[in-house]
Amino acid sequence: MKKSRIGILTGGGDCAGLNPAMKWVVKTATDDRLQGERGVQYEVIGIRDGWKGLVQADPSRGDSQEWLVPLSQDTVRTWDRTGGTMLGTSRTNPYNPKNDQSKKVLQNIEKLRLDALVAIGGDDTLSVACKLAKEGVKVVGIPKTIDKDLWGTDYTLGFETALNVIVEEIDRLRTTAGSHKRVFVVETMGRTAGWLALEGGESAGAYIILIPEYDFSIDKVNELVLEGRRQGARYDIIVVAEGAKPAGGSETVKDGLIDSFGHKTLGGIGETLAKAIQEGTKLETRSVVLSHLQRGGAPCAYDRRMGRYFGIAAVDLIVKGDFGKMVSYRNGHLTSVPINDVLGKLSLVDVKTQYDTERYNGRRTILSR
Numbered sequence: 001m002k003k004s005r006i007g008i009l010t011g012g013g014d015c016a017g018l019n020p021a022m023k024w025v026v027k028t029a030t031d032d033r034l035q036g037e038r039g040v041q042y043e044v045i046g047i048r049d050g051w052k053g054l055v056q057a058d059p060s061r062g063d064s065q066e067w068l069v070p071l072s073q074d075t076v077r078t079w080d081r082t083g084g085t086m087l088g089t090s091r092t093n094p095y096n097p098k099n100d101q102s103k104k105v106l107q108n109i110e111k112l113r114l115d116a117l118v119a120i121g122g123d124d125t126l127s128v129a130c131k132l133a134k135e136g137v138k139v140v141g142i143p144k145t146i147d148k149d150l151w152g153t154d155y156t157l158g159f160e161t162a163l164n165v166i167v168e169e170i171d172r173l174r175t176t177a178g179s180h181k182r183v184f185v186v187e188t189m190g191r192t193a194g195w196l197a198l199e200g201g202e203s204a205g206a207y208i209i210l211i212p213e214y215d216f217s218i219d220k221v222n223e224l225v226l227e228g229r230r231q232g233a234r235y236d237i238i239v240v241a242e243g244a245k246p247a248g249g250s251e252t253v254k255d256g257l258i259d260s261f262g263h264k265t266l267g268g269i270g271e272t273l274a275k276a277i278q279e280g281t282k283l284e285t286r287s288v289v290l291s292h293l294q295r296g297g298a299p300c301a302y303d304r305r306m307g308r309y310f311g312i313a314a315v316d317l318i319v320k321g322d323f324g325k326m327v328s329y330r331n332g333h334l335t336s337v338p339i340n341d342v343l344g345k346l347s348l349v350d351v352k353t354q355y356d357t358e359r360y361n362g363r364r365t366i367l368s369r
């Protein structure tokens with residue numbers, strides 16, 4: 001039977017859902033019955049630490065095995081229950097103009113005899129996949145990011161698990177917030193996209209939700225808080241996305257560092273906002289940054305299921321020889337889109353149809369959305 005080798009890697013920020021996707025790539029590719037029907041015998045090789053692994057895994061060097069993990073049905077059997085990525089990840093950009101290592105990646109793909117490559121990642125990881133595809137590499141993408149900002153798909157792995165974390169933590173905060181009659185500002189991740197804050201805040205029943213797509217006025221936030229108290233609220237939960245900013249202001253940046261894809265590290269708006277609320281309302285206000293907790297823990301049922309479907313769909317694309325595509329979930333259906341079409345644009349909250357700019361919260365008219 002014809003033999004074919006698939007490489008698989010996870011790149012960018014980790015999240016829940018990566019391991020289920022990898023498990024189902026391996027199970028589907030190496031399924032005995034399917035192999036018989038296809039007339040092709042696939043083997044799957046895991047590449048450690050994202051694109052860094054493909055820069056390093058040169059088989060002519062003695063240490064290349066450190067970067068490679070042969071994946072059998074047995075190896076991946078329990079992976080769908082675990083968070084993070086069993087292969088590790090990195091934010092290495094082989095096309096970083098300051099240190100271009102793309103030639104090494106191309107040579108290693110050749111030397112490792114990879115007939116196809118599955119890249120699981122967000123915009124950054126897939127931008128590398130797209131460039132490799134243009135050089136002739138047979139690549140298939142699987143979308144993941146807790147930010148859910150990837151264009152071309154309604155779902156990205158990790159998002160629902162992150163929402164569950166937001167809800168669980170806010171539920172915990174409610175009891176202590178209520179006991180002390182405090183205002184709590186909860187900062188979520190999401191970069192320039194407000195999905196985590198908006199849908200997390202909606203799920204948790206937050207009083208105010210601030211998103212990057214709509215600049216807020218601190219006076220208005222304070223007015224809303226005081227209005228709520230006049231109406232009998234004992235405490236307040238305010239969710240703010242890390243990328244949200246006051247009108248006329250700019251994003252809060254944690255440190256001056258820029259990663260190899262050119263991103264700044266956002267963070268700190270929650271604390272600044274808490275201080276401004278305490279000053280403006282004289283109410284005791286605390287802030288909590290959920291940070292990487294949102295990326296941690298076991299995948300929720302939805303991420304296990306979507307990881308499974310995305311993994312299976314990725315193998316379907318490989319079997320069909322339909323390369324340069326990212327599997328995608330659109331309008332309730334699994335499908336695929338050219339990776340090239342996904343890049344350079346982000347899926348952001350549509351303020352007009354999804355955000356209430358008066359209440360600073362989700363819309364209360366759903367059917368007109």
Ligand code: F6P
Nearest residue numbers: 013145146147189190191266295
């Ligand atoms: O893109 C996912 C994400 O978690 C963002 O929401 C966040 O801004 C960023 O990654 C944090 O990156 P790091 O893990 O490098 O701190």
